[in-house]
Amino acid sequence: MNQLEDLLQQIRACRICEEHLVLGPRPVLRASTTAKLLIVGQAPGTKVHASGKPWDDQSGKRLRLWLGLEPEVFYDESKVAIVPMGFCYPGKGKSGDLPPRPECARHWHQQLLTLLPNIELTLLVGKYAQDYFLKDKARPTLTQTVTNWHEYLPAFMPMPHPSPRNQFWVKHNPWFEQDAVPYLQKQVKQLLS
Template sequence: MPPVTSIGEPQRFEALREAIEACRICRDEPRYGPPLDHEPRPVFQLAESARICIASQAPGIRAHRSGRPFDDPSGVRLRQWLGLTDAEFYDASRIAILPMGFCFPGLGKTGDLPPRRECAEVWRPRVFGRLSNLKLLVVIGSYAQRWHLGHDATQQGLTETVRAWRRHRDDTTPSVFPLPHPSWHNNRWLKLNPWFETELLPVLQADVRAVLL
């Protein structure tokens, strides 16, 4: 995991959340490539009491506009995968939503650009060092999986990482469930990997419910 930068550590958790909300590193002090070409708007959900964390990629354009994570059809599918209502999903006291890049990264030629690398380096060690109640980590997509599971566990690609979900669930603390992105662009992947819905999702939903009880 990349080292923590020299930015001061907020003493109060609320101050940490406020610092993330005010972050403009990708726009004002970019470390990798050109600055963000639009006004930053960090989109996340965070409370120190959270027991489940959804580690995702980066907000899309709809979430950027609304300021609400997974405020799009992908979010509808993700909530179905988790077995959660909208009210449960957006209960920050129980569920944190922390993308690898907090701001919409902009559009590329074939879709959204990758998440900005500055975010993870600056904020991820701080945030996860303070989530002492975390029991379950849902890791969506290859960017988040590489960060949270490491190179060795993800070097064979997303499909094999997700296929090894039992090992990640049983051998990590907190328990980790690697998932593909719930985008409708992954419909073909879901058809090619029916075990995801028949084997993984029932266990994930049961674990989510058990953690939230």
């Protein structure tokens, strides 16, 4: 077993924050040393928790549309690594799911990212991923960070969350689908071809 496979096995057996998880632990992620695209989202929702397959919901459909990827390419972990900020479903809050549990990033992310040497583009889906990866370069709001997406290239592409709940944001920021999405599709196609 190689180092990455060993680490993924440890992560999938992780119980660090079990006492805080209403549905119990079920870490959901995918990674390979050959992956060139890394997608960092928030945390699995209930549907993904049930299936164990990342982005296996309406948000995933929109994300694949934005990327211009068919499911068979999106789920090819030799090309696309999917590492959320929190690996398990965090539970329900007042206006949607709770934030990702912080233990995952603190305990696992650096170890994992070190073993993904071929990543050329990291998609930062949502404010939690943007704040973690961009640190002081992230703007105060998601909209400000995503509006300035050019500044973070070629390593990072900040994005809004593709959730149907985020339809208001997408509708009020049409430039994202008009300008950023075509650029993203072109980059992803070149990267994975």
